[in-house]
Amino acid sequence: MSDSELLVAVLARFARLLPTARELPELLDELLRGAVEVLEPDGATVTLCLPQQPEYFGGIPEKLLELEACQWDCALGPAVVAHSCGNAMTVTDIAHYGDMWPEFADLAGQHGLSSVAAVPMRVEHTETGVLSLYSRQPRQWTERDLSVAALLAGMAAGHIVTVDVVRQHQRVAEQLRHALTTRIVVEQAKGVIAHAHHTTPDAAFELIRTHARRNRVTVHAVARGIVELGLRI
Secondary structure (H helix, E strand, C coil), X not given: CCHHHHHHHHHHHHHHHCCCCXXXXXXXXXXXXXXXXXXXXXXXXXXXXXXCCCCEEEEECHHHHHHHHHXXXXXXXXXXXXXXXXXXXXXXXXXXXXXXXXXXXXXXXXXXXXXXXXXXXXXXXXXXXXXXXXXCCCCCCXXXXXXXXXXXXXXXXXXXXXHHHHHHHHHHHHXXXXXXXXHHHHHHHHHHHHHHHCCCHHHXXXXXXHHHHHHCCCHHHHHHHHHXXXXXX
């Protein structure tokens, strides 16, 4: 299979995954496997940096995860640079960066790695993480290497952003449903109490609210008690 055919096969597999994937590990595993198949590095890692969430690491092989953890713990390394500046960071010989990134360079040496290319996972102005490719030998990362890596990383980033938006909409919809349900129950309770006390709905609501405050519970809880349990106040 030619390089072009292999890339098309990987992209097709990725595209089939996107509409159905719901778990980040599955998506990131597909990203890593695709990058390794097409670009043939000796290892690949991915770090997700999502707002209000802890970093998530993935790697092939898994032992390379400590390289990612090292970079983010020290806030030093090619992945950190790529994420902060929004551009790919390529290093032909990691050993030359020992003074700049001592912990990362030492750990890379322990793993027998000499070269790295870190590519941001980005959709327009939204960055979700970094895809990093490693080589045991000093490697001149080509424009094709970086373009393909950016394409795969961008597809993954697009899906991550889409899933996040869908989840936000689901949360809002659930909040609206809860608010509507609460309002309906409270209105029903007002009607019950107004009828029982021969008073107005507004006066009935004041009775419900006073009872809730006195017993340190919510108005909704009192309303449910009235409607569902026959509570009378």
